[in-house]
Amino acid sequence: MPDTTQQVLIIGAGPAGLSMACALADAGIASTVLEASPEAELAEPREDGREIALTHRGTAILQDLQAWQDLPPEAISPLRQARVFNGTAPQCLHFDSGQAERLGSLVPNHWLRRIAWLGAERRPLVQVRTQAKVTALELSAASARLTLEGGEQLQAPLVIAADSRFSATRRLAGIGAEMRDFGRSVILCRIEHEKPHEDQALECFHHGHTMAWLPLGGYSAQLSSLVLTLPTDLAQAQLAWSEEQWLAWVQQHSQGRLGRLKLAGSRHHYPLVATYAHRFAAPRFALVGDAAVGMHPVTAHGYNFGLYGVQCLASLLAGAPDPGDAALLTHYAAEHRRTTWPIYQGTNAVVRLFTDERPPARLLRQGVLAVADRLPPLKALITRQLTGQGRIGFSAR
Ligand SMILES: Cc1cc2nc3c(=O)[nH]c(=O)nc-3n(C[C@H](O)[C@H](O)[C@H](O)COP(=O)(O)OP(=O)(O)OC[C@H]3O[C@@H](n4cnc5c(N)ncnc54)[C@H](O)[C@@H]3O)c2cc1C
Structure with missing residues (x-):
């Protein structure tokens, strides 16, 4: 067993924890990643x-980590345009990639996992x-100690x-979090469609549900992922329907935008809960990934x-004599x-506005879409934020 007293310990081998280990x-900087699940679930997700x-x-961070080239070409689908609709109104807010290729x-x-x-x-x-589940954590100015299920203890800077x-572990570190339960769930499913998607995402805010279509052009010009957001009780009811019954409902509510539809995979569902930790650091302790910020998926x-x-923390720790340095x-x-x-606040505001069914809110969102579509600088600003070009650099030290 390697000596872990000088290594960084990372809890969780999800995509964020493993990328953190690679960046370190x-x-x-050497690290040990502790993961509750068995190896097969990580190696063959x-x-x-x-x-x-x-x-x-x-994408650039994954390229720097030499991870991007491990993706098969078909797993990368370009997103070149997006259209946002309010209800059945034909007008929409349209984003394109401008000078960029996508x-x-x-x-x-x-x-990604x-x-x-x-x-x-x-x-x-x-x-x-x-199969190493962390059950206890003690933090002090000098070091951090954690305990695994079974009683083994590990110490680290x-x-x-x-x-x-x-x-x-966020809770064990005494860090609270804002939690926003939207009372909604998403049902996800790959769907083949008659009309080509032209690498365009559609986000349709209907009354009572939202339908997003994500184009999977890496696989096919006629394959998209449907992201259907519903109040959780309706989502549960729909999951109990047969596939045929569900597809008929989707077909009826898709307004023919993609033509005839056919299921191309099984349905998955997730409750929608956003979280934001009150602090991202404590003595000899830091949060990354969803443990720091768990977003509503609408702004991706x-x-x-x-x-x-991961990039920010690894750049700060590079070359530091003590990786747990408080500053x-x-x-x-x-x-x-x-x-x-x-963006966390902006995303939650968008969700509130577009899921409020009262008539003033419906009118307001129609107005917001119309104004935003006619204001190129505002659209350019939103596009920069959503594509991660808003603040590319950061000041490390
Ligand atoms: C429907 C949906 C759509 C999304 N769409 C997008 C999108 O378009 N764009 C985008 O950027 N993001 C999107 N996301 C978010 C993205 O999926 C997450 O941000 C990401 O998967 C989180 O990775 P993570 O490593 O932080 O956490 P997780 O993947 O949750 O991994 C946490 C790991 O920690 C382990 N663990 C937990 N407790 C312990 C313990 N005590 N001891 C040891 N191990 C432990 C778990 O077993 C797990 O392996 C979406 C999410 C959802 C639900």
Whole structure:
């Protein structure tokens, strides 16, 4: 067993925790990743229905980590345009990639998990211990100590928690979090359609539900991922329907935008809960990934924020004599908050506006879409934020 007392300990081998370990290794810092699940779930992650929209900055970070090239070409689908509709009104807010070749790329989540695992596997400075569930944590100015299920204790100069938006270690570190339960769930499913998607995403805010269509051009010009957002009780009811009955409902509500539809996969569902940690650092402790910021998926920022945090923290720790240095962790916390807080708040405001069924809200969103569509500078600003080109750099030290 390697001596972990000088290594950074990372809790959680999701895509954020594993990418953190890879980024630290590239900065010359050894780490051990502790993961509750068995190895097979990390090495061969199952398809989970999520198609992750990556910004230009998120993509660049994966390229720097040498992970991007592990993706098969078909797993990368270009996103070149997006249209946002309010109800059945024909007018829409239209975004295109302007001078850029694309707005971003869509990659299946199970592929992102897999390339993060492959990256960790080939770096000698990264150890991954599976079936190692963290149950207790003690933090002091001198060091961090954690306990695994079974009683084993490990000590380190720094513990980084990447153990999901419902992070238990965040709570053990005495850090609270804002939690926003939207009372809604998403049903995800791949669907083949008659008309080509032209690499265009459609976001349709209907009364009572939202339908987003994400184009999967890497696989086919006639394949998209449907992201259907519904009040949770309706989502549960729909999941009990047969596939035929559900497809008929989707067909009826798709307004023929993509022609005849056919299921191309199984349905997956997720409750929608956003979380934002009150602090991102404590003595000898930092939060990354969803454990720091768990986003509503409508603006597609969750994993991108995970990658921005990984890049920021690893750059700050590179070359530092003590990776648990309090000033560095404070700098990371402030920087990550500056990057994420405006978009977290903006995303929640968009969700509130577009899920409020009262007539004034419906009118207001029609107005917002019309005004935004006629104001190129505002559209350009939104596009820059959504594609990760808003604040590319950050001041490390
Ligand atoms: C429907 C949906 C659509 C999304 N779309 C987008 C998108 O378009 N763009 C985007 O950027 N993001 C998107 N996201 C967000 C993205 O999926 C997440 O941000 C990302 O998967 C989080 O990764 P993570 O590593 O932080 O957490 P997780 O993947 O949750 O990993 C946490 C890991 O920690 C382990 N763990 C937990 N507790 C312990 C413990 N005590 N001890 C040891 N191990 C532990 C778990 O087993 C797990 O492996 C979407 C999310 C959803 C639900």
